[in-house]
Amino acid sequence: MNLSVPRRVLTRATATLALALAMATGTTGLLSGTEAHALPVTEGTLGFSGDEGDYISGGRSYSYTASQDRMNVSGNTDNRVVTVSVDGANGDWWTLNLAAPAGKSLTPGTYTGATRYPFNEGTEPGLSLSGNGRGCNQLTGTFTIADVEFGPQGYVKKLDATFEQHCEGDTPAARGEVHIDNPAPPAELGLGLAVAVDGTASRLNGKATFHGTVSCNKPVQVTVGGDVTQVKKRDLIRGSFSTTVSCTPGAPVAWTGTAVPTGSVPFQKGDVEVEARATATDPDYAKPVTVSETVAVRLTRV
Numbered sequence: 001m002n003l004s005v006p007r008r009v010l011t012r013a014t015a016t017l018a019l020a021l022a023m024a025t026g027t028t029g030l031l032s033g034t035e036a037h038a039l040p041v042t043e044g045t046l047g048f049s050g051d052e053g054d055y056i057s058g059g060r061s062y063s064y065t066a067s068q069d070r071m072n073v074s075g076n077t078d079n080r081v082v083t084v085s086v087d088g089a090n091g092d093w094w095t096l097n098l099a100a101p102a103g104k105s106l107t108p109g110t111y112t113g114a115t116r117y118p119f120n121e122g123t124e125p126g127l128s129l130s131g132n133g134r135g136c137n138q139l140t141g142t143f144t145i146a147d148v149e150f151g152p153q154g155y156v157k158k159l160d161a162t163f164e165q166h167c168e169g170d171t172p173a174a175r176g177e178v179h180i181d182n183p184a185p186p187a188e189l190g191l192g193l194a195v196a197v198d199g200t201a202s203r204l205n206g207k208a209t210f211h212g213t214v215s216c217n218k219p220v221q222v223t224v225g226g227d228v229t230q231v232k233k234r235d236l237i238r239g240s241f242s243t244t245v246s247c248t249p250g251a252p253v254a255w256t257g258t259a260v261p262t263g264s265v266p267f268q269k270g271d272v273e274v275e276a277r278a279t280a281t282d283p284d285y286a287k288p289v290t291v292s293e294t295v296a297v298r299l300t301r302v
Helices: 007-025
Strands: 044-050 061-065 070-075 081-087 093-099 109-116 126-131 139-150 156-167 174-181 191-195 198-201 208-216 220-232 235-247 253-261 270-282 287-301
Touching (some): 044 070, 044 081, 070 156, 081 156, 093 156, 126 139, 126 156, 191 220, 191 270, 191 287, 208 220, 208 235, 208 270, 220 253
Parallel strands (some): 109 126, 198 287
Antiparallel strands (some): 044 174, 070 081, 081 093, 093 126, 109 139, 139 156, 156 174, 191 208, 198 208, 208 253, 220 235, 270 287
């Protein structure tokens, strides 16, 4: 006996499975390498409602506020995409994506002919409202950006937008609006690195010790590391060092690192080249920041 499944039911099941797989693999947010860290919304609302027969809304109305529900927002570093997520106090969960066409930034205006983000291509804008276990397999829609303001690293300071989404080519639609007003963006992490021009070479174990300072404009853990090269007669002596220090804004913080020679020849008295790097993660934008210095250091024997 052959069993058949109505096309509409199969489409809905496929869409739900696709959404579940996306959630499981973490692909419902920004997919590019320019994804920004999602930050809480300080002041904002998300609301939408749907026509009878709209799959996403189920013909119902929904409304959320940052004061009562958990709302997060992120952009990407080229200001092309904004993602808003809601974890409702009542257990609801939703994600809204608004994306400009490839190679463009989101600016005020109306974006027509939108298709499902992140699978929109070329000149097509991207749109996706999904959640509570429901998502479109294919969609068409439009959205209007009344106001948008970005900060560094995809920080979204302001967003005022309306949208309309149709699943699977259906006539019923989900329509809604989102308003976000966050504080001015924090400054990006700034690091400073200094390497002293004097160091030591141990007679006992052949290791070389270096020192210097780091500075920062935010409290962070800084990893200072480097590669060391010395040429003595026919010997090429190499090594590396790494150390971690706690940096706080204000006065520079001292660091000390010791390089172990990779071969059997120890570091010796004389000049070495030190290629040093200081790296820390910006606590506001969850992005690594690195500064580097290449310095000639004179070693003394101890």
